[in-house]
Each structure stands twice: as C-alpha cells, then as structure tokens.
Amino acid sequence: MSSQAMNSRARSSKAKLTLGPVLYNWPAEQRRDFYFQIADEAPVDVVYIGEVTCSKRAPFLMPFIPEICDRLEQAGKEVVISTLSLVMSNRERKEQHELVQDSPWALEANDLSAIGLLKRREHIVGPFVNVYNEDTLDYFYENGAQRIVLPCELSGKAIERLLSSNKGREIEIQAFGRVPLALSARCYHARSHGLSKDGCLYVCEQDPDGMNVETLDGEAFLAVNGTQTMSHTVNNLLGEINDLSKLGATHFRLWPQQVDMVRVIEIYRAQLDGAIAYDAGQETLSELVDFAPFSNGFYHGVEGNRLVE
Template identity: 50%
Template sequence: MQLTLGPVLYNWKPELWRDFYFRIADEAPVDTVVVGEVVCSKRSPFLDPHIPAVVERLAAAGKTVLMGSLTLMSLPRERKAMLELAADDTFTMEVNDLTCLGMLGGKPHAIGPFVNIYNEATATYFASRGATRICLPPELPLSAIRAIAQAQPDVTFEVFSFGRVPLAISARCYHARLNKLSKDNCKFVCDQDPDGLAVTTLDDEPFLAMNGVQTLSYTSASLLGDVDKLRDAGVGAMRLSPQQCDMVAVAKLFRDVVDGKVAGNEGTEKLSAIYPLKQSNGFLYAKPGSAFVTDNGDVRRIVPAA
C-alpha cells in the first residue's frame, strides 16, 4: 500500500508552501506527491516561482511527482495554462477537470478525486484514455471501491484517507462574498483561513468548511482503522490531504499502520493528538460523511459546536 500526499487545497503563504514541501521531501514516508494549485488560478502566480525547486527536491528524495490541474477552468488564461501543463513531458499530470483529457491526447496520466468515477465502466473508459492511477471520489462506499478496483487491476486506485474532504467547487468565491468583496478583487482573503473556514447551521451545529471557491467537509477524513479493508478491496494507495498540522507525523503514523507496526484503532487515537479536528469515515460505510464508524460498528456523529 502506497501513500500519496495530495495538493495543498488552501491559500498558504508562498514561502510556507515551499518549506512545507521541502520538509515532506526530506522527512515524510510518502511515495507520491501532487504539486500545484488546483482550487483557484489566482493563487498560482505566488506559487509558480517555487515549483521548480519543490519538484527538484521531491524528485531527489525519490518521490514520484504529479502536477495537478485546476479543478474548474472558466477563463482563457486558465485553459492556456493547462494546455502548457499537458504539453510538458517532464512529469505526469493529475487531471481534475475533464477538459484536460483532450489536451493530453492519450498520454499516461493520473485522475484526481474531483472527477466523478462511480462505477467500473467509467473507470474502464478512463483507463482506455491513458489513466494509470485514479483517486476515487471520497463519497464512494467500500462496496463500490472494491467493484471498481477489481475491474481494473492494472490501474492504481487511491482513496482519500486524511484531511477535510473536498466536496464541491464553484465559479463564485465564498470568501470574497463573506468579506463583501468581488471575486476579481478578492484581496486573497482566503489566506486568513489556511485550514478552511468552518460553517455552522442556524442551530450552531458544525456543517461544512469553505476555502475560496471550494466547499469541504467540517470533519477530517480518517481511514486509519480501515486499512485492511481497503487493501482487501484492491486499493493501492491512501491519499493524505495537507492540513495545518504536522503532516510528517501524519504520514509516519499512516506508514506505521499500513506496515502493521501500529494497530488501526491505536493509530486513530494517535491521529487525534496530531490533528484534533473531529474524524469521520462515514462515506466508506454508506453512512453520512460526517459520521465515524468504529471497529464494532457503532456510528458516532459530530458533536454540535459549543
């Protein structure tokens, strides 16, 4: 079982973003790392100067580097940028917007969790177009994951296993609207919430989190207790999504559980100490995504905010 570090979904300060990947290269036991801005193209100019050094450092450390595409293209400049990304043969693209498939022209590529692959036929289609690895949508239950993975044994299938779960992307910017700004003049206020901004209901219950144009779960996915089930289902990699915590410690903990050095339930407890956000794995058991299903089948739901 491999470990993949997904792209940073939030607006982090460029130097912090760079140093984060430098540390991942030097210390984190992950096999594959996805680099690049996938949420909002307005953030890209701040990260682009650091990408060559980041990719070089990761590659020198033996990591496989994937370059993530935007999740939603709506402007000519965004399409041009993705065309340039697809034309570069020095790395493999991870496709998050189907428009990129035509740009790739059948070249080997990866598929990110933002593409809706819900059954075996769809996975087979993408494999025929050159997909060599697929991160399945996080809302899939284990039964569907098993059916898809077993139908395409030559494809490496990933499952979103840690971090706030990306649920939706929009052409409108929630952070800008909240601060009474336009999307074109957002002043990059999303950097005020480097781990997403929690959203509560009118009853003051935690509900979702927002990140610029993106909607995420309030809870953090945690599939540490489900490693054996995922492996038996044919899953080849677990994806960790960067959060504001010690991601090297998270990666080491996942590595220990995957390698059988730490039991899944013990790993789940240790993860709470590293990243105290409420954990969830409900989607895997066809339950509400915010639920957490324990080893004995008990379903725990998140506690309303104080």
C-alpha cells in the same frame, strides 16, 4: 516522471501513500518549506503539487515549483503536477494548455478539459472527475490513465466493486483530510468578507484549514476554501486502509492540513506496515488534529460526517 521515481515505484509492490496537493491558500514560502520537509522527513511515495482550487493563487507558487520538484525527486519521491479543478476563463485554458505541453513531470487531470488534452498520454485522473462505475473506470484507463483517484463519497461496497473489476490497475483512495465536496464559479470566501471574487484580497489565506460554515444553531457542518465547499469533518480511513489494500487499492491519499503532516504520514505508513495498533494510531491522530472531528461515514454508507468505529 524521473527515472529515479519510476525505479523507486518498481521496487515496491505494497500499497503506497500519496500526499495530495495543498488545497488551501498557504503563503508560497510556507508551501515551499512544507514540501522541503516532506522531502527530507516523510515516508510518502508520491507527492502532488500545483494549484487546484483557484487560479489566482497559482503565480505565487510557480517560481518555487522547479526547486520543490527537484528536492522531492532527490529524496526518491514520485512528483505529480495537479491541474486546476474548474477551468472557465481563456487565461485558465491557455495556462492549462501550456502546462500539458511543457510539464516534464507527470500530470493529474482534475477537469475533463485536461483529460481531453492528455488523451493517449499517461496521466492520473484526479478526485474532481467523477468515477462511479466500471465502465467509466475502463474508459479513462483506455484513454491513457495510469491511476484513478476515486471520489470521496463512494461507499466501501462501491469501492470494492470497482476494485474487483480493476484488473490490477492503479486506484487511489482518499484516506485523510477534509475532503472537497463541490466547486463553484463564485467565491463564497470572498463574499463572506463583503468582497467580490475579482477583488478578494486573498482573504482565504486567513483560514489555512478552511473557514467553518455553521448552521443557524451554531453547529459547524461544512468548510469553505475559496470557491470550494469542503467537509467540516476530517476524513480518516486509518481503520479501513488495510482491508482496502488487500482488495486491491494501490495508493492512499492524505490531504495536507495545518498539522504535523510528517507524523500523520508516519502513522498511516505504520498502519499499512502492521507496525502500529489501530487504537494507538487513532489516539495520536486525535492529538494532532484538533480543529475538527474525524469521519468515515461515506465509506460505511451512512451520513458522511459520521465516524463509524
């Protein structure tokens, strides 16, 4: 982590906004330009970069990572490199070892093998590692975690319980975007096109916000992104982040989608700062996100795809 990013973090005690890693297969040049825009225009504090979903995508972005990180740090953003969320092959294990050994930036561990490699070193525990209770929270902090990103399916009551026992340590909540629900060793995205995982032709690039999965009645209820199963709905905790901030949540994650993410970040920042009314912010978000409805059901202890006003 650069000294500039650490100083920026020390200057402010209010809840911070983070931009999660791009989960989808966006072209590498598009990702580069996206991060450049985030660096120059978005009021976000932390930016996560890296391939989380499929290791086959990683080589395309790799050449751009140094200049992306440099641009973000020059803009005062804290940069974190996210690791793969499902490590299976010898090649993936080797690449993860190299990343842990050589990265000059902070790391987000999204797999228990990465957490093992980072033992006693400062890192972030990502949302693909299940943290459901106080003992697990304490274990990862004692292992070296600086911050823990909670799973999306926790209810508000469960989050409140974890925050109340957290002793002032950093906790990050997923507050916007389609949420990752499950991972598979197989690639349904490729299979749906009659292809194998090894010969996928990167067809997931055709669905920059994920591919909708429908019931037999034609109702969309999930989304597929390569080997990842996601919510069809877009998680939206705009109305809950202020209460969570008061309870002790320190960071709120916004997952990138193919929408005007700078404007999305501005709305969440304004909500945290008390500079915009909830209804106005929600109306603008509804105009920006037109590919799926919003939901916050997990937080309210009901079906995850529901929106509770």
